[in-house]
Amino acid sequence: MPFLHKIAGVVLLGALILGLTLPGQRPRRAGTVAHAGAASQAARPAPAASPQQVPATTRAPSTPAAPSVRPSATPPAPVRAATPQAVAVRANELGEIPVLMYHRIMKRPVLSLDRSTGELRAELTRLAREGYVPITAAELVSGRIDVPAGRHPVVLTFDDSSPGHFGLDARGQVEPDTAVAILEDVARRNPGFRATATFYVNDDLFGMGERAAEGLKWLIGHGYEIANHTVHHLDLSRMSQGGVRKEIGGMEDKIFRLTGRHTATFAYPYGAIPARRAWAQRDGGRYGFQGVFLAGWKPSESPFDKGFDRWAVTRIRSEGKIKENDCRRFCSTAWLDRLDENPGERYTSDGDPGTVSFPRAGLGRLGGRFRDLARTY
CATH class of the missing domain: 3.20.20.370 (Glycoside hydrolase/deacetylase)
Known part of the structure; x- marks a missing residue:
């Protein structure tokens, strides 16, 4: 084999080895979710819709997805305090x-x-x-x-x-x-x-x-x-x-x-x-x-x-x-x-559809997927 052909063979072999060992981005597998973290967020109530939007849609509505579950190793986030307005009206959105x-x-x-x-x-x-x-x-x-x-x-x-x-x-x-x-x-x-x-x-x-x-x-x-x-x-x-x-x-x-x-x-x-x-x-x-x-x-x-x-x-x-x-x-x-005589048992709004306010004693009744929205007093 001529000398130059031998050199070319060595260079080609080295390039092949480097290509197999150097780090690089692997192609994404078909069906891989691009943003997996988004699926793990706790579900929130939909924003308030206009009355015309509420009763129906132009196609059969889908069954709501099951709420995501926090990994057992992750401690639950601390519940934030209710606003002064919620406290003043004695809000109870678990009522x-x-x-x-x-x-x-x-x-x-x-x-x-x-x-x-x-x-x-x-x-x-x-x-x-x-x-x-x-x-x-x-x-x-x-x-x-x-x-x-x-x-x-x-x-x-x-x-x-x-x-x-x-x-x-x-x-x-x-x-x-x-x-x-x-x-x-x-x-x-x-x-x-x-x-x-x-x-x-x-x-x-x-x-x-x-x-x-x-x-x-x-x-x-x-x-x-x-x-x-x-x-x-x-x-x-x-x-x-x-x-x-x-x-x-x-x-x-x-x-x-x-x-x-x-x-x-x-x-x-x-x-x-x-x-x-x-x-x-x-x-x-x-x-x-x-x-x-x-x-x-x-x-x-x-x-x-x-x-x-x-x-x-x-x-x-x-x-x-x-x-x-x-x-x-x-x-x-x-x-x-009965609800008039026991006002603490009925749902009383905090005035904010984006939060769920209630007395701290009711925390055990809260649905897990609403924890991030909870405000207690």
């Missing part, structure tokens, strides 16, 4: 939230679940005077609770989309003596009392017929939530997976066709739970809820409480202290009396 359940609203009630227009007005007026501010069911389950400091959230839910809930006259004005008309009037008379509610609707949408799309869009445009209550209001506990999904999906299809939006929450007819809760929570891209509501008998836990179950949110029947269904203890009048 209970009443979710009131209404059915037909009529001038003269006929059935046991009916409420008169006078009874509805009186109850809403009481809520306003006792410092409650209505929020939607979607805002509750997502933690988007934006009410003034010292005030208390309440969720008003109306089941079955009956004509007494809402209607529009020939001029497009809200029909008088409907639930919406009464709620709007109470809000006008009580500044700070927000005119909003969640309507769990069935196939016959407020008896509006061909004007149903107009009615739903009016409600959404004015900050109300349209939510799913199945097509025919059947007992889902007696139905197969296919039957459950047909009832829920059929109603979802209709709402989407009329509004261009999917719903965010669902309520079981009769409070009857199907054999598997997952059937009612999601069905591919057809529907996917953020929370599911029961018929109920007690206030809901705070969404920041580790005991809160977004798939089984409890409600309270609107009724006075009557014997039926043990309403002397478990219907709205009794519960509002």
Whole structure:
């Protein structure tokens, strides 16, 4: 072999060895996450949205991801002190939230679940005077609770989309003596009392017929939530997976066709739970809820409480202290009396939707993913 060829071979061999040993950036494997640290951040409540954004989206909402878990070797970050304002109003954002359940609203009630227009007005007026501010069911389950400091959230839910809930006259004005008309009037008379509610609707949408799309869009445009209550209001506990999904999906299809939006929450007819809760929570891209509501008998836990179950949110029947269904203890009048007598048990806002303020003694009840937002006193 000529001498120059030998030298070239030695140089080539040396370059190959150096290329294998010198440090350098390895190519990224397919599927590697570029910013893995971002996934480990504790979940935060979504920022407060405008009323038009809350009830629905243009596609089926995704199921919220499970909160990240801190490594056991890492000590939890110290909880910061509450603001002077939170202390002054005795904020407790781990307190209970009443979710009131209404059915037909009529001038003269006929059935046991009916409420008169006078009874509805009186109850809403009481809520306003006792410092409650209505929020939607979607805002509750997502933690988007934006009410003034010292005030208390309440969720008003109306089941079955009956004509007494809402209607529009020939001029497009809200029909008088409907639930919406009464709620709007109470809000006008009580500044700070927000005119909003969640309507769990069935196939016959407020008896509006061909004007149903107009009615739903009016409600959404004015900050109300349209939510799913199945097509025919059947007992889902007696139905197969296919039957459950047909009832829920059929109603979802209709709402989407009329509004261009999917719903965010669902309520079981009769409070009857199907054999598997997952059937009612999601069905591919057809529907996917953020929370599911029961018929109920007690206030809901705070969404920041580790005991809160977004798939089984409890409600309270609107009724006075009557014997039926043990309403002397478990219907709205009794519960509002109890919370008024025990103000430390109800949710009281610190005025800042980006923090969760409460007495230090409640720290053990806080959901772990909200620790970074916690403020105690």
